Amino acid sequence: MLKVLIADDEYFIRQRLKKIIDWDELSLEFIGEAENGKEVINKIKNNQVDILLLDIKMPIKSGIQVAEYIMVNDIKTKIIILTGYNDFDYAQKAVKYKVEDYLVKPINKKTLNEALNTCKETILKVNEKQQKIYDYNKFQKRTNIYNTILDFNNVKKLYKEYKEFNNYEYVQFIGIFFPGNHDIYVASFINYLLRNINKFNNENISIESFKENESVSILQLIIKSQDAITLNNIKSVISHFITDTNVVFISIGDIIPIGKNWTKNYKLVWNQLYQRYFINDNMIISNKLKPNNKYKSIAIRKKLLLCLNSKNNNALKKLINDIFTNISKSGSKDYLILSLTEIFVTLQINYPDQVNSNKSINSFVQELIAEDYSLEHLKEIVFTYTDQCLEYVNHEKPSNTSMVSKIIKYIEENYTDPSLSVSEISNYIDLTPTYIGSIFKKVTGQSILQYITELRMDHAKKLLRTDKYNITEISQMVGYSDVFYFSKKFKKIHGCSPKNFS
Template identity: 30%
Template sequence: MYKVLIAEDEDIILAGINKIIDWDELGLEVVWLAHNGQEALSMLEKEAVDIIITDINMPVMSGLEFLSQVRAENRRTRFIIISGYDDFTYAQKAIPLSVENYILKPINEEKLQDVLNQTVQKLITIDNESKYTIATRHKLLKFLSGQMKEDKDTFFKETGLRIDKPFAIVANVKLKPRDRNEKELEGITRFIRRKFIELDLQTLIYDKDEFLIIFQNSQMDYNYARTRMEEVQYHIEAFYEITTFITISSIFHDLDGISGAFQETKKLQKYLIIAGYGNSIDKRYCSGRKSTDISLDESLIDKLILAKDRTGISKYIDDLFRNHIEKEKITSDAVYHLVIKLALSLQRVVREFKLSYDNNIKNLVEVMEELFRADDLSDIKSIFLIEIMEIIDCINVGDSQYTPVVRQILSDLGECYKEDINLKVLAQKYCMNTSYLGQIFQKEVGMPFSQYLTNMKNSKAKDLILNTNLKINDIAKEVGYPDVSYFYRKFKQCYGTSPASLRELKQY
């Protein structure tokens, strides 16, 4: 039996709805009667239901707010709204919540029974489709992994898979992760089949962010296959604003070749870290790559951090993760080895300087978790640069070898960094020669005053980007940058990534 909750603030109507319907005959059971949305939510925490019948206007929490909270957690539960004439327009706002129907007061018994009948049938369809999808997905994964030894012909008939042309390839399409449901993925695959109808593409969804394209033709080579898949990639990005990474298999000739081709595309996915989203690759991309161990100059890293040379360390990391890797054409395994070495090296610096993890510095586990979530080399470089800048900031804080005037300036900047402040203003405040004060500041702090102020603004901006939902333009003004484009340039110089890219990195 499907379970029902009824929410209505008027006792007479609530009791009436409960009594006028023969619930058993419909295969339904009323398990909850609530007087407002808040009470209904509390009841659902104890026992979930399949169908919710609710009024719109209720005290404490309205019907729409109640349904919105339920829908955020549950896509299966069906909703029926009861509404007075005066608030019918208001009820129309529930359309995005996938409401089954609206019933106007006074409630017509036959109308409510018809709607409940339709709702039960829809639930049966949803549940049957779900069972079919799970069973089919299980068979698909078994086939793709090469573990299906029997009943292949039955599976091919169920899925409609066929190879009726001499040459075929499998393309594995990986969408950049974000919150999406299977319906959206099905929409993307339908769009591809319609858009490239002349290619007779077959699609198979096997994961929440990945699907396969089976492309067959009377003639095929790697360049032709890649060109057509790049066209698919372009249209997905243009129409859905979703970036993808596509790996393309070797050419095969029959249905039994699909599983081997799939496994080949999965192995190629480890090169996402080098190629990045927005690209497509085949086995030629890996050809000739070296498993060369990239050396890490730990003494130079120590020297640059100790000298608080932000520009120097940024250039070194950029060379390490961009220029060096591209020139050497190394394997993805060599990249991961380098990542681990650098992460361990920075943890060594933290220990040697006796820096506290209570600050913004991350421990090894936290750093590695971020690195393994990174999409490509640009993300990895940004993660390391941010961590290095935090280490430099903490070393600054721990340095007590400042003269009183420099210590006072550093203290003042903590309060007025966002104001239009410069060395000349400070020199007048402390009755000193501007040039002399600048020399003292650079000698003790390790960088010019203007650079220190810029770094402080960028550090504050970074915290706001990672910890708030403020718009980038508002953050720029908040930390004292009147010109947003100038803020973008200075932030990227400091951290090696743009403010927008850093916020996107945070979301994954």
């Protein structure tokens, strides 16, 4: 609600004005009154005042002097002059000081409310325009920072374009894996970091956040000085924040000089998030944990086919358990990918109807491990596929098809909600996220999150073709609160940015 201050040296006029204004209908809030020009200036200095109803003749400082003060100090308050004098000279001065309207006493209720409504609409239009400019500049800045992270630009270019970077000496990357209400969690996490790390050295850091997929964000901490901030400080602060949840995994990179290449540290933090599959903790610091690459290889393809073709369910379960035991012992993301790729390539070649993927197996596996949290969940997914292969039929079970149809209908009804997640859908279906995810992927060839993303992007294309909305509005209309992330996903799927789409 816009805030209104009433300034007139006559008490009864102030009371009448308060009474005849349609506050609720106009969505305006009364925040106070003043009886002289000096009092008005003091209230404007100490409070947000959007609209000032200002008597032109007041003691100590006149209304014209107040209007001059507001203009000279570039204060955004809009002024409606109230006067008992229908004098051209007063009107001329009012125009000079950019007064919005000029009302002659006695003031009619309808005239006053119309003037207030017009003034309100002017303010809202200015605010909307300023917000668009702010959003665009923020988007451009984040794009330039992200391009520097990916080594497309160098830091010196940022120094030239954004002078504030000259005040900072260090950077650090922090990776966050959190499924579910990811955006809400990350926003809370950032606020917590700013409050608690800055207390070591007031206003020492700023934070940029880059959402990489529906479960992963990479934070960049930009640090003024390292006097009171160490890895141990940061570890301590983060540990307190993540105590209450067991579905989050945080990777913490080194604190490096800001002029040093960022890409290596960014990639390190990204890759370390995959250690969530191999360690019994929900946080990893720097590159302290080295994976054990001396793993025992299993001839997966031949053994898997033997178990499936012989319909030996016990042998199949033992084989998969052995595979995942070796994956766990290896501590290696690469071995995890290799093993899952071997499993799904074997299934796709020999049971194509049971692994209905419209993407390469490599992409299928990469997306699988990017979305999940534990080896146990991945093992459950593999069991789901192999069980279906054991009971191979030429068509999907009606129950599976029916469940997937129900999920798709729910997504289509709720895709505009930024908080839509697999967890929310699983609550609606009343089955575990892992189970509905594996069945959905088996029937449709893509994960639930992929389906949501592609649906949103298809609708974004249609909205872009109308030329009615800007990119920020379209982003919000298809369920993305972060326009930078929306643009990145759109470009990945459609090959060009929303701005260049036609």
